[in-house]
Amino acid sequence: MSAPSVASAKEGQKNIFVLEADEYKDAFLNYRPDIAVVLNTDWDHPDYFKSHADYKKSFKKFTQSVKPGGKVFTAKDFAKTPGKIETPLIGEHNQFNLRAAWIVARYLGVPERTIRDALKKFKGTRRRLETVGRLGTSILIDDYAHNPQKVAASLQALKKHYPKKKIIVVFQPHTYSRTEAFLGDFAKVLLLADETHLLDIYASAREVKGTVTSDDIVLEVQRLGKNAVNLRTVENAAEFFKKNPPKNAVLAAMGAGNVGDLAHILAREK
Numbered sequence: 162m163s164a165p166s167v168a169s170a171k172e173g174q175k176n177i178f179v180l181e182a183d184e185y186k187d188a189f190l191n192y193r194p195d196i197a198v199v200l201n202t203d204w205d206h207p208d209y210f211k212s213h214a215d216y217k218k219s220f221k222k223f224t225q226s227v228k229p230g231g232k233v234f235t236a237k238d239f240a241k242t243p244g245k246i247e248t249p250l251i252g253e254h255n256q257f258n259l260r261a262a263w264i265v266a267r268y269l270g271v272p273e274r275t276i277r278d279a280l281k282k283f284k285g286t287r288r289r290l291e292t293v294g295r296l297g298t299s300i301l302i303d304d305y306a307h308n309p310q311k312v313a314a315s316l317q318a319l320k321k322h323y324p325k326k327k328i329i330v331v332f333q334p335h336t337y338s339r340t341e342a343f344l345g346d347f348a349k350v351l352l353l354a355d356e357t358h359l360l361d362i363y364a365s366a367r368e369v370k371g372t373v374t375s376d377d378i379v380l381e382v383q384r385l386g387k388n389a390v391n392l393r394t395v396e397n398a399a400e401f402f403k404k405n406p407p408k409n410a411v412l413a414a415m416g417a418g419n420v421g422d423l424a425h426i427l428a429r430e431k
Contacts, residue, residue: 208338252318294428301424307417309346316353333360333416337371348381357389363418
């Protein structure tokens with residue numbers, strides 16, 4: 162959600178190249194787009210951006226990389242779109258993203274009816290609140306949310322869409338630096354779930370160890386008045402839920418690591 166989308170097109174051509182640009186290590190400053198869309202600037206990648214101010218400065222540089230005569234769209238522009246957009250996608254964050262797509266398409270001259278029909282049919286992408294199957298009476302979700310704002314958006318979407326179901330989250334933190342920087346925020350947003358489980362931190366090639374663990378999130382959730390359990394690994398979590406299948410619930414495997422495998426493993430259970 163925080164990464165900008167970039168569209169590049171030459172005058173008179175019908176071909177349009179759309180890219181989700183990555184801000185990590187300022188990679189998106191390598192582009193010279195005709196159109197840039199900045200969805201939000203919620204602080205992320207604290208191993209590189211040492212403060213929220215540094216993060217926003219980088220996005221400022223990105224908007225300045227747009228070609229002369231180009232266009233930058235930000236959140237204030239999305240209010241110019243229609244109200245609620247008809248879509249199979251759930252969550253206010255998806256409505257926000259679809260409004261961004263709408264405003265860019267209109268800027269490029271696409272008729273409103275064409276936009277409306279396309280968004281109505283768009284079913285989303287893998288690992289974005291993706292329903293992968295069922296375990297008994299419970300729905301299994303694979304979701305890539307990996308920072309507090311994204312986790313909150315996904316859990317709020319599930320709670321609103323499934324008001325009569327128990328929301329269970331299995332969250333796998335991604336990278337030690339992100340977990341340490343946002344530990345308290347992670348604990349707070351995980352309170353949105355009815356039942357919270359953790360997996361051990363999923364490290365990365367750039368960061369193989371740290372001074373914080375998923376147990377620290379568990380302790381913070383408990384300090385805030387709710388229970389949480391660290392199931393450690395995908396394999397352990399799979400065995401746990403096979404032996405203790407939830408009833409009439411939504412089980413969301415959430416994070417940027419291999420936690421999504423859990424939903425797929427459980428979906429294969431008969």
